[in-house]
Amino acid sequence: MHPALLWETLPDKRVKCHTCQWYCEINEGKLGVCRMYQNRGGELFNLNYARVSSLAIDPIEKKPLYHFHPGTDVFSLGSWGCNLHCQGCQNWEIACPETDEGLKNSREVLPEQAVATAQNSGSAGIAWTYNEPSVWLEYTLECAKLAKEKGLYTVYVTNGYASHEHLDTIGPYLDAWRVDVKGFNDETYKKIGKVPHFEGILSTAERAKLKWGMHVEVVTNVTPGVNDDDAQIKGIAEWIARKLGKDTPWHITRFHPHRLMRDYPATPIDTLEHAYEHAKAAGLNFVYLGNVPGNEHSxxxxxxxxxxxxxxxxxxxxxxxxxxxxxxxxxxxxxxxx
Known part of the structure; x- marks a missing residue:
């Protein structure tokens, strides 16, 4: 348990969390949507501080980041908790505990240990990934400050639902914002991740680039019957070109059935190629197809x-x-x- 950074008091010992775009209003003793922030006695605390569910040394290309320190290794850490509830989440076993046992059984890796391990491993930087880093702010911020002091780069692999307050808190210490854009309307986000509105994800990505000068790359996991229609694909492509710039990499990745979406088919390659053509028509210069080994667009x-x-x-x-x-x-x- 660690004191939370971004919150305000409300009447009757209630609190309002400002860590992400849910802005949860939490009664005493209760948890926010992510289940990692709790109201205890009228104060907000983070529950997953330094609790690591998974760590690895990964190639930076695995994030995927293709235009960011290519060929380097990155020390990757993940914890429990997420502010989206994606039906087809690939990492749910290490990110979304059904009980408190996940937190209790995870290892403790303090910020100093994380940075030292990154250095000793020969990694060029640190990435917070596997789960949603925006529900781990108190930890990622301390790690990022230490990492920058040691000359390491820093990366968020994020669903983009962090608040602007969150982004502005960690902005001076974060180098890359690798963001998922899962669709281009509220209906899709409600279906995939139970999120009511998606526009804030776009504005936060724009802010990461324009206000903080972060390197931004976008990933869209194209799912049959969910976000593969022309309107959404064209919408994402045109938004990237208009707001982030035509040289922003866009990774169009293939969906594979998982978790609660096992009855959906894997994305046909033709669908990905069709999305690629829309992206090029929008003027994007760097479009990559992912989860398709050996494809020509890598x-x-x-x-x-x-x-x-x-x-x-x-x-x-x-x-x-x-x-x-x-x-x-x-x-x-x-x-x-x-």
Whole structure:
């Protein structure tokens, strides 16, 4: 248990949490939607501080981040809790405990230990991932401050439902915002993750880039019959181009049946290719297909001269045509952080 950072008092010992866009109003003794913030005696506390359910050394491409320190390893940590309730969550076993046993049985990794482990492992940075990092703010903030002091990069792999207050608190210490955009209307978000409104996810991503200068990459897991219609695919593509910039990478990934969506089919490859064409028609320069081993849309190719800048196989990458962030052949900036 750790004192929460972002909250206000309400009458009758109730509190209002400002950590994410639910802005939960919590009665004494009760939990917020994420189940990781609790009102105790009229004060708000975080329950998963330094409680780690999973950790690994991953290639940065696994996040996926393709234009951010390619070829490096990142020390990845996850905890319990999420502010969405996605029916097809791939990580629910390590992110969404049904009881308090998950927290009790998880290991404790204090911020100093996390940063030291990252350094000793040879990782270039730290990523908070596997669960939703925005319900772990008190921990991720302390880790991020220490990581920046040690010269490590920092990454949120997020559903984007953090509040602006949350983003502005950690903004000075966060380098990359790898955000899921699961659809482009409220109905889809209600169906997938029980979230009533999705526009705040977009505005927070825009704020991450424009106010804090973070590197932003977008992922959309295209699910048959849920978010694969032309209106949503075109909507996401055009929003990226208009608000984040045409050089923002968009990862269009294949859905595989899981958890409560086992009766849905895997996404047809033709559907992904169709989405790719919409993305290119919107002017996006860097569009990648994910969860499709061996597909032709995994390398980074300069949109102006056709030079192949980065070759990727699975989660490994080989930089062959970059000069810093620029194409080694024609000098065009390809929006890399290196």
């Amino acid at each position: 390398d980074t190719i300069c949109p102006y001269c056709g030079n192949r800048a980065v070759i990727r196989t699975g989660f490994s990458s080989r930089v062959i045509g970059l000069n810093g962030s620029k194409c080694a052949n024609c000098g065009t900036d390809l929006n890399f952080r290196v």
